[in-house]
Amino acid sequence: MAAFRDRVHAGRGAFPMAPRTPAQPPRVIIVANKRFGKDDAQLLEQIAKELNLAQTASATFVTWPSVGDFAAQMRLAAETDVYVSAPGTALTYAPFMRDGSVFVALGWRLKHPTGRIVPSFMEQQLVGGGTPYLKSLFLGSKDIMGINATAQTPYLTGPPVRALFQQALQLVTQGFERPVPVEDNLSIEGRVVRELCSVDPLTCKLAFEQINGHIANSQCRADVWPELMVYEVGGFSEGGVKSDKGGPMKCAVNRTELRRIRARHGLLGYGAPEE
Numbered sequence: 001m002a003a004f005r006d007r008v009h010a011g012r013g014a015f016p017m018a019p020r021t022p023a024q025p026p027r028v029i030i031v032a033n034k035r036f037g038k039d040d041a042q043l044l045e046q047i048a049k050e051l052n053l054a055q056t057a058s059a060t061f062v063t064w065p066s067v068g069d070f071a072a073q074m075r076l077a078a079e080t081d082v083y084v085s086a087p088g089t090a091l092t093y094a095p096f097m098r099d100g101s102v103f104v105a106l107g108w109r110l111k112h113p114t115g116r117i118v119p120s121f122m123e124q125q126l127v128g129g130g131t132p133y134l135k136s137l138f139l140g141s142k143d144i145m146g147i148n149a150t151a152q153t154p155y156l157t158g159p160p161v162r163a164l165f166q167q168a169l170q171l172v173t174q175g176f177e178r179p180v181p182v183e184d185n186l187s188i189e190g191r192v193v194r195e196l197c198s199v200d201p202l203t204c205k206l207a208f209e210q211i212n213g214h215i216a217n218s219q220c221r222a223d224v225w226p227e228l229m230v231y232e233v234g235g236f237s238e239g240g241v242k243s244d245k246g247g248p249m250k251c252a253v254n255r256t257e258l259r260r261i262r263a264r265h266g267l268l269g270y271g272a273p274e275e
Contacts, residue, residue, distance in 0.1 A: 026081035028059040033090040037153025087122035119144040132179030138187040206252040219249035232272035
């Protein structure tokens with residue numbers, strides 16, 4: 001991913017990228033996202049104001065169209081030290097930050113077509129495991145879900161989100177060792193999947209063949225995010241999802257090992273059986 005980033009910046013005449021100037025406060029952008037409810041956005045705007053007043057960072061709540069053309073958007077990404085976003089399109093410019101920057105993943109409550117709601121960060125292969133020149137921080141899944149997650153928003157609360165901002169700023173100013181190991185750049189759900197696949201690689205290989213469309217199973221091609229495996233949602237649920245032909249569509253998973261690992265990490269099932 002770093003090579004692709006460098007080619008993009010070279011194409012606009014901005015490579016190598018200038019390193020961060022230590023004398024200046026870290027630049028933080030919070031990217032507007034359709035997954036933020038009104039209360040979520042207000043909290044993030046308030047945190048940005050607090051950082052600016054304290055002069056601990058230069059923080060901005062941004063919408064990409066308002067930044068300008070693609071070159072202007074890439075320029076902003078390259079000058080950003082901390083990139084804060086929920087999943088989806090809003091995070092796709094994070095890989096274009098310079099080495100030593102930090103991505104803050106706020107996740108969201110993903111509502112599956114089956115009705116289940118689970119915490120999700122989605123594109124961890126894009127920003128996380130696939131970007132070892134950045135450090136990725138993830139809001140805790142229990143913080144995302146709260147006490148009674150019956151709706152998708154609002155889902156952000158002040159203390160854990162503020163703590164994540166402070167951790168990100170500390171990493172930027174003090175630095176961190178690179179490249180960051182894959183497992184250190186994943187959410188707890190991503191680490192659970194890696195652990196599960198180390199215990200039972202054959203079942204995981206089959207699951208990924210289903211997800212990638214090498215084995216015909218349309219439900220598995222839809223249920224691609226690691227959280228859906230970890231929390232046994234959709235095709236990864238015990239009963240699977242009923243197909244148009246009447247039979248269930250199921251995705252491969254070692255359920256016994258998954259539940260053991262999930263319990264060992266203290267993760268709730270959010271509707272999945274605990275054992």
